[in-house]
Amino acid sequence: MDLSQYAELFLAESREHLSACNQLLLEWERNPAALQPVGGLFRAVHTIKGMAATMGYGRVADLAHRMENLLDQLRRGGKTPSDEIIQLLFRATDALEKSVTVAVAGRERDADLSVLEAIDDAALQFRPAAQPSGLARLRPEPAPAPADEPSSSAPQVSADATKSGPTRAVHVVIRPEAPLKGGRAMLVLKKAERFGAVHRLQPPSAAFESDDFDGRLEFELETSAAPSDIEQALRGAGDVERVVVGAAAIDEAVITTGEIPVTGAPNPAGGAGGGARSRHIRVDLRRLDTLMDLIGELVTERGRLNDLAARWIGRGGDPEIDDVAIQISRLSADLQNEIIQARMTPVWQVFDRFPRLVRDVGRQLGKQVSFRVEGKEIELDREILDELGDPLVHLLRNAVDHGIEPPAERKRLKKNPEGEIVLAAVRERSSVAISISDDGRGIDRAKILEKAKREGVVGPHVESLSDDQLLRVLARPGFSTAEAVTSVSGRGVGIDVAMTRIRALGGSIEIRTQAGKGTAFVLRLPVTLAIVRALIAAVGQERYALPLTYVAETVEYGTTPTTTMEGRDAIVLRDRVVPLVDLRKLLGTNGAAASPPPRRPVIVLEMGERRVGIVVDGMLSQQEIVVKGFDAPQGTLPVFSGATIMGDGVPALILDAAGLV
Template sequence: MAFDADEEILQDFLVEAGEIIEKLSEQLVDLEQHPDDSDLLNAIFRGFHTVKGGAGFLQLNALVNCCHSAENVFDILRNHKRKVDSELMDVVLEALDHVNAMFEQVRHHEEPTPAPAELIAALDALAKPAAETPAVSKTAGPAPSSNETVASGDDNGDITDEEFEQLLDALQDEKASAPARAAGNGQPASADSSDGDDEISDDEFEALLDQLHGKGQFAGPPETAPAGDNKAGGASDADNSNSDELISDDEFEKLLDDLHGKGGSPTADSANASPAAADSKPATGPESGKADRPAESSAKHHRHEKSPAEGKGGATSAAPAMPSRDANAPVAETSVRVDTKRLDDIMNMVGELVLVRNRLQRLGAQSEDEHMHKAVSNLDVVTTDLQSAVMATRMQPIKKVFGRFPRVVRDLARNLKKEINLEMHGEDTDLDKNLVEALSDPLVHLVRNSVDHGIEAPDVREQAGKPRQGTVTLSAEQEGDHILLFIEDDGAGMDPDVLRRKAVEKGIYDQDAADRLTNAECYNLIFAAGFSTKDQISDVSGRGVGMDVVKTKIGQLNGQLHVESELGKGSRIVIKVPLTLAIMPTLMIMLGDQSFALPLVNVVEIFHLDLSKTNIVDGRECIVVRDKVFPLFHIKRWLVKGAAGEPEPENAHVVIVAMGTRRVGFVVDQLVGQEEVVIKPLGRALQGTPGMAGATITGDGRIALIIDVPSLLQNYG
């Protein structure tokens, strides 16, 4: 590999190829469901072709070879010489896995490890037609060849070796079917075929130029031009003066467009050519070799005008008007690649600006100056807009996470011998880049859990009156400043009694406590550490680790988990996470003379309470609100030094907070109000303090600690 290549070129390749490879995984699984989708076949072919091209430029031969073999398979598939089946997809998906592995090695500036020879051999075997088809006769007219080329060509204009051979065949056929023109030129009909199939002959190139510019426009001077023919002499002089020029990129692209996608065959043009053009004799003598012909076309193209001699004598046929270079000027780029660290720095600065705004708002409220109030209001509007704009730059669609699940479900279903259809909705829902990355692992665990535990085997589903194919639905939607994620299946659902029995067997609850659990609380047992309903441990599940990881990760994201299930009908898991982790809406509270911030996502309701009306249940203080019992915690005793021995007040504010389906009440001294805060990590001395998620600066300039509710209860409750 050319690791010494321009780093910018390498990064461009990594970005472009990474997006293509990521999309290929989803497209391949979709192809297995829709094997006759020609657009999908062409898109996958182009994907492998584009990655191969970029890898070839960087001399990544191992990656080139694997992509080339996969590309050949899809070339056969899109030409309908082989059908898509599960065995073929297994081989192609294995090839994609190796492409992914090599791509990661390149990302880390390592030499890519070639794919196994057995895999390449399997791909090469699949790149051959399933049944040998008769070869296309070369005596057929050029028009069908051109049409076949257009039908099988990919959308981005790349021309394959097979298509280029068809172009040459079309030219050979054109010469064979036009003996009159050869005779008119004074050449034997077989003279043009002396160059063979490997190289394009002078007359073939002349025909291509005729196709582009019009018949006879660039024919060389006659072998015996009259001495007084100023036109011929002038044209010759003009052409010779530019003989060192080459055909331009625009001309070559136009040439391929005409033959490959837009124009007709050379035969059609020759049939419609004027007699004067047909009588013009191309020069094939030694004085006008192959190098002269592109020189002639380039000279004429760059001048876009007649030579001085042509201006006097008049041209016999006018060249078609060519578009100006300004019309073909590239469109200015509308996007730019920015390092994510720079975005994080900008976000941090906006966070500081939010703190300053909060401080000014507090000071402005104490002032009676009308101009001060207006200035602070304007600052508030501008800061809010700037905050939203910067957050938008960090937003990514949840599709970046969803894209991997078709492959996960497909492989797991084949492994478990199940038939499963994955449906995805709301893939364009945007959320913070850091959240997109953090949600990836929890969602994988939840989807695998639905496939393994939720969906039954096809025979079991059939006996239960269900379709053999199960459905797993993955969806996302925005609700205010939060994102809701749903993982649903139409499987067997969960039996609360089985979950209670397993909880007792695992030692999580004793029998009495397990019997008092509601169904909703039973469903949430699946997130307990070491809890699993599987009796046998497999490579998919059974250890009770995956769902515990999900709960921990969602808690770290200040999110919530909720499980719904109905026996025999299926299950539904709801995840609620904030749009961003950088700026958090909180409820500011006072415990003594110290400020604390409760994440607003955890707050359910607030009310004033007469503490003399509490009850004691199982040795714990509780309150009853609307016939519901909530445990009551005096968090001031936990968080404020010396508060444990203080006398209890008769009245206090109670904040009901939620963690999943569990709800508890926190007793606080004073409610300050809602405030957006910027989370700052704790210093080295305080890092890891139980119950603390970070710190922030309040509007009055004080430092407030941000409470981590799950951690607080786990360590003190």
């Protein structure tokens, strides 16, 4: 069978499991006494091993197998691992990730397996010396075998009971009035683990500590012990209201296939006791893109149909056509909505790699950092999310590097030696705000101002920099590479890069900083790139679309006081001076049309603190437009974020607020 078509799927699946490994390792590193991470790690690595073997990636499977071996020893030993071991597991996870990538690229030979020796040494060291079964475990196992899950003796239970056996679904309910439900649940888990491996724990043990934990937990227990024995043992945890031990319905093989969606094998017969299986499928992104394009065309044609229906009825045609047109409008709107939803992806898909990143940078720089992620479930269009990774990496690195002070300095300042960085996503009206905030030293405005003056970025009479001006100074390419800033705060490395990328997505960046208290960057992004509401403006004979996301208001030119600002025309709007951009001049439509109408509308765009008034000839309509990219030829003004097709089938360019403000 040709497996190459599954390579991409294998890569995607493996990355998810590797991401889980990193999360679990971080958890374990923070709390080495925890029991839960090792089980999860074991399962993730085991799954990768099985998939790699199926794909014929021998070296990947071998590496995974040896890691699994070490994890098995650790899990069985139940001892708190040394930091050395955890660091080794981080390195091993990295090696596994690299080997997966090169294997998929067809260069499996290039996989660097130098970490293997250390893994094997560690596994030997952890092998419970007195137990012959330990030696047996070291026998070379056939890598792809799915059935080498735990099989050994914990001291308290007879060897027979823990033998790799069937898996039972277990439901436990802690008494609602119990004071420490989380602690009880943990005890239940520990007791269960004496019988055998615990799988599919719901909720994850990390959630036990949460206030929301309602005292209900479910898991699958791999054991051949009698249900009554299990129930009795679990009740021993105390405050247990109910224990249900399901029939031994699923065997190991089924669990394994269930975890490898490559085969997509459904749980036979609905899988008694297996709980609800995830009802998701993987869809190639290109397919979603195509769907999006098609619905875009449909929306355009819908507009034409409506026009046609109106004309037809006007000429005495059958009014029933109007009903049909309305129905088709409604259906296509629903369809469009569904397709947009299908493209939405929770931000954790990108955020999940950051805890590891922050930890690595922190260790490297000798900073202590606690990293928190909020709003993981917030969704963004896949295309936006994909573009977001790099800017966030820049900003997070900066926060660790330049925001958080070294522990000694923090102590001296009577701050917690461990700095805090929070990455939070919040849904706003039609956008999503993502903030990266630290409780570090903040940016020294005075120093930046001084430097900005010296370089002529601001005039010599400027007394202080607002947040907005500060960002503009920092985001100047190369501004921060100079010594003074690097030693002061160093912000700006990559800020111009991050800013460019975010703006290209139609988003904005804001900065808030307070000396000694910390710095926050707020990125605002549209939820979807695909379809936006826009104002259609007329400029000369031409039409341009302006997304409503950043439209603050519209006024009429001439009805507000005018002035000039830095040599540009401006209007005064509620005591604020708003500079104007005349689209006729900017876009060079001057000669193309008769003189402009006397009363021209001004569309005020607002992005963060910045505002600009766009002078157009007229406003034609407000409508949903399908955003499309185009190959901008050389020389194209950098003020367009794309183009759309109007109801008459003719393209119109979309003005980019970020490029105008």
